[in-house]
Amino acid sequence: MDVLATPPANEPTPPRSGPACVACGETAIVHWLRRLTDDELDEVRRTENDRRAEVLRLADPQLPPPEFPPLPTGADFTRAVYSCGPHAITMDAAALVHASSCTAPNDADLPGCDCTPEPAPESPIEAAPAAPLPDHWVTGGA
Numbered sequence: 001m002d003v004l005a006t007p008p009a010n011e012p013t014p015p016r017s018g019p020a021c022v023a024c025g026e027t028a029i030v031h032w033l034r035r036l037t038d039d040e041l042d043e044v045r046r047t048e049n050d051r052r053a054e055v056l057r058l059a060d061p062q063l064p065p066p067e068f069p070p071l072p073t074g075a076d077f078t079r080a081v082y083s084c085g086p087h088a089i090t091m092d093a094a095a096l097v098h099a100s101s102c103t104a105p106n107d108a109d110l111p112g113c114d115c116t117p118e119p120a121p122e123s124p125i126e127a128a129p130a131a132p133l134p135d136h137w138v139t140g141g142a
């Protein structure tokens with residue numbers, strides 16, 4: 001048996017450079033945000049409850065007990081959805097926060113999705129300027 005003809009057993013595979021597409025597992029190149037599902041939110045809250053229990057356990061009994069704000073709600077979190085190029089939704093849709101139930105990227109709905117994303121937040125940058133810019137500040141102006 002010719003040992004040299006055998007490919008090395010542990011051929012180094014290039015490490016994945018980032019997250020994978022949710023739909024096909026290819027390396028993701030874009031992402032957008034969606035709200036957490038009830039299960040995901042439960043998990044976040046459970047982790048936070050555990051953390052608080054630990055803080056209480058370690059708290060100095062000489063001091064007043066620590067107080068905590070209300071537990072986070074779904075509105076406090078988003079989760080990134082990763083996608084490769086072919087599975088990407090439109091750029092406009094990707095700029096918005098999607099519902100927890102959104103199934104994108106999903107071949108059936110591409111390049112859209114099956115939820116109604118949240119409206120975009122008001123951006124002060126895009127608001128009209130208070131007064132017209134001087135002519136020499138306008139592209140193509142004098």
Ligand SMILES: [Zn+2]
Nearest residue numbers: 021024084087
């Ligand atoms: Zn994909």
Ligand SMILES: [Zn+2]
Nearest residue numbers: 098102113115
């Ligand atoms: Zn969606």
